Amino acid sequence: MASVKKGLVYLLLSVLVVTQIYPLFWLIMYSLKTNEQILGSSFFSLPTTPQWGNYTDAYKGGHYLKYLGNSVLVTSVTLICVIVLSSMVAYAISRFRWKLGPIVTLVFLLGMMIPMQATLLPLMVIFKNLHILNTRWSLILPYIAFSTPIAVFILSGFMRGIPAEIEESAFMDGASVYRIFRSIILPISVPPIMTVVILTFITIWNEYIMAATFISAEGLKTLPFGIYNFVSQYNANFGAIGAYLVLGALPVMLVYFFLSEKITKGMVAGAVKG
Amino acid sequence: MNVLKVPARTIAVFVLPCLLLYIGLVFVPIVVSVYDSLLDWDSINKAKFIGLDNFKTILFEDTNFWPSVRRTLMYAVFSMAEIPICLFIAALMNRYVRKANTLVSIYFVPVILSVVIIGQLWKTIYNPTEMGGMLNGILTSLGLESWTHSWLTEPKFAMYCLYFVSLWQYFGYHLLIQYTGVQNIPNEIYEAAKIDGAEGFKSDWYITYPMAVPIFKISIVLAFIGSLQAFDLVWVMTGGGPAHATDTISTHMYNMSFLSLKYGYGSALATILVFICLLFTVVINFVFKKVEAKYT
Numbered sequence: 001m002a003s004v005k006k007g008l009v010y011l012l013l014s015v016l017v018v019t020q021i022y023p024l025f026w027l028i029m030y031s032l033k034t035n036e037q038i039l040g041s042s043f044f045s046l047p048t049t050p051q052w053g054n055y056t057d058a059y060k061g062g063h064y065l066k067y068l069g070n071s072v073l074v075t076s077v078t079l080i081c082v083i084v085l086s087s088m089v090a091y092a093i094s095r096f097r098w099k100l101g102p103i104v105t106l107v108f109l110l111g112m113m114i115p116m117q118a119t120l121l122p123l124m125v126i127f128k129n130l131h132i133l134n135t136r137w138s139l140i141l142p143y144i145a146f147s148t149p150i151a152v153f154i155l156s157g158f159m160r161g162i163p164a165e166i167e168e169s170a171f172m173d174g175a176s177v178y179r180i181f182r183s184i185i186l187p188i189s190v191p192p193i194m195t196v197v198i199l200t201f202i203t204i205w206n207e208y209i210m211a212a213t214f215i216s217a218e219g220l221k222t223l224p225f226g227i228y229n230f231v232s233q234y235n236a237n238f239g240a241i242g243a244y245l246v247l248g249a250l251p252v253m254l255v256y257f258f259l260s261e262k263i264t265k266g267m268v269a270g271a272v273k274g
Numbered sequence: 275m276n277v278l279k280v281p282a283r284t285i286a287v288f289v290l291p292c293l294l295l296y297i298g299l300v301f302v303p304i305v306v307s308v309y310d311s312l313l314d315w316d317s318i319n320k321a322k323f324i325g326l327d328n329f330k331t332i333l334f335e336d337t338n339f340w341p342s343v344r345r346t347l348m349y350a351v352f353s354m355a356e357i358p359i360c361l362f363i364a365a366l367m368n369r370y371v372r373k374a375n376t377l378v379s380i381y382f383v384p385v386i387l388s389v390v391i392i393g394q395l396w397k398t399i400y401n402p403t404e405m406g407g408m409l410n411g412i413l414t415s416l417g418l419e420s421w422t423h424s425w426l427t428e429p430k431f432a433m434y435c436l437y438f439v440s441l442w443q444y445f446g447y448h449l450l451i452q453y454t455g456v457q458n459i460p461n462e463i464y465e466a467a468k469i470d471g472a473e474g475f476k477s478d479w480y481i482t483y484p485m486a487v488p489i490f491k492i493s494i495v496l497a498f499i500g501s502l503q504a505f506d507l508v509w510v511m512t513g514g515g516p517a518h519a520t521d522t523i524s525t526h527m528y529n530m531s532f533l534s535l536k537y538g539y540g541s542a543l544a545t546i547l548v549f550i551c552l553l554f555t556v557v558i559n560f561v562f563k564k565v566e567a568k569y570t
Contacts, residue, residue, distance in 0.1 A: 016363075017381070085291055115503040117505050152292075206390075
């Protein structure tokens with residue numbers, strides 16, 4: 001009886017593996033087929049001869065490296081700023097005694113409930129007036145702003161738990177607050193900072209709607225927007241679209257392949273603390 | 275010394291850069307949005323103050339508003355309905371699979387991909403037969419040719435197809451959260467229950483599920499708030515079409531603001547969206563306070 005139950009559970013879990021992974025596998029097969037094969041043969045057929053040409057088409061026609069580079073640049077600048085800015089605020093919230101502290105905390109908490117889309121139109125007007133619409137700043141700045149609430153929350157939660165004795169003795173030795181922050185607090189806080197990095201990376205790397213709203217210059221588009229572009233331009237070349245989607249998924253899949261445990265842990269930590 | 279007493283200037287150095295950026299780019303736009311919602315303002319005419327007229331039009335005349343509210347709430351209901359299933363599966367995994375972490379990280383793969391990729395992938399899956407859609411291919415090979423449809427262009431099916439993609443993408447996310455929660459229940463409790471004669475499904479019912487309420491709540495809140503903001507997936511896959519059949523509050527707002535260029539009207543919809551998000555966050559927290567008080 002117990003083994004029957006166990007068998008059923010394994011069956012269920014295997015079916016779920018198929019439903020979660022098969023579409024992605026199908027996409028890879030799709031990307032290696034000719035148009036005729038995609039349209040003509042049945043869905044589970046494998047490509048007769050892999051059409052690597054689809055990948056060359058996608059790579060050549062789609063500014064892949066350009067978009068990838070833009071994504072890397074925007075994401076890394078955002079990450080650095082989020083870490084620096086939010087850890088400073090988190091430290092002030094968790095360690096300093098000041099009247100406005102609780103209010104500032106509340107303001108950041110509120111931010112987690114605000115739907116980003118509601119800010120698109122006003123932000124566009126603001127950016128236009130500041131003459132930074134359609135520049136990288138029009139992405140980096142809101143990305144930082146929308147990433148800080150959860151970051152501040154995670155980091156301040158951690159910093160509250162750091163024993164005060166460490167800082168006390170450093171203070172006695174004449175270290176300034178800045179020094180304590182830089183040489184003691186930040187190094188101790190590496191684990192929650194990693195959580196913040198993972199959460200922010202996944203969100204920003206995949207962000208599409210702000211990029212599509214604020215950016216129109218070809219040379220500034222990030223990868224998700226670039227993918228969307230490529231698909232609408234090459235709508236008849238199915239194989240190349242498939243290839244571009246695979247190329248688009250590749251960077252984040254590689255990162256996930258090497259860091260899956262860290263990423264899943266980070267995402268849970270982010271969810272639980274958020 | 276638990277907290278440092280530092281000069282105001284130091285606090286300012288630590289807090290202001292981030293706070294100003296954050297207020298300027300998150301709070302100010304919301305306030306501006308609320309103000310703009312009181313204007314009759316489009317791309318051609320100068321803005322004119324009209325009080326609450328936009329809201330009146332939205333609530334009583336906009337034939338697309340209430341259906342998109344309904345779809346947004348349905349989105350939330352479907353997303354939340356997935357979570358008990360995830361908890362159930364998490365409990366099963368915890369009992370029957372020794373090293374389930376690998377399994378969970380496989381289920382998690384769709385979560386890390388961009389909605390643009392997920393959306394395009396599923397668009398090709400839903401494609402009509404003559405365009406090589408996988409779903410129709412499966413149905414045909416099962417001899418169910420009469421069931422094939424052009425899924426995303428038939429208003430009857432389009433929205434359900436979108437709900438499904440969302441469920442598919444976030445299944446791994448919620449399963450991961452629930453599994454982590456279930457794993458953290460101390461083993462001693464199960465051992466004590468075993469002595470009292472509760473094993474298997476009985477121990478799930480009396481121990482796992484009640485003890486998972488806090489983590490269950492986290493998933494519910496995430497799914498709910500996420501669905502209220504449902505935008506990217508719909509935008510990438512259908513843009514709200516065919517004939518508004520898949521519009522949600524946010525896509526309706528985006529359409530009005532950026533395609534119809536009715537800025538005032540779009541801002542009023544944005545204001546309503548913010549209000550609904552804040553309202554439901556409060557309601558959900560209230561409900562769970564009651565539930566938690568009952569079970570713990």
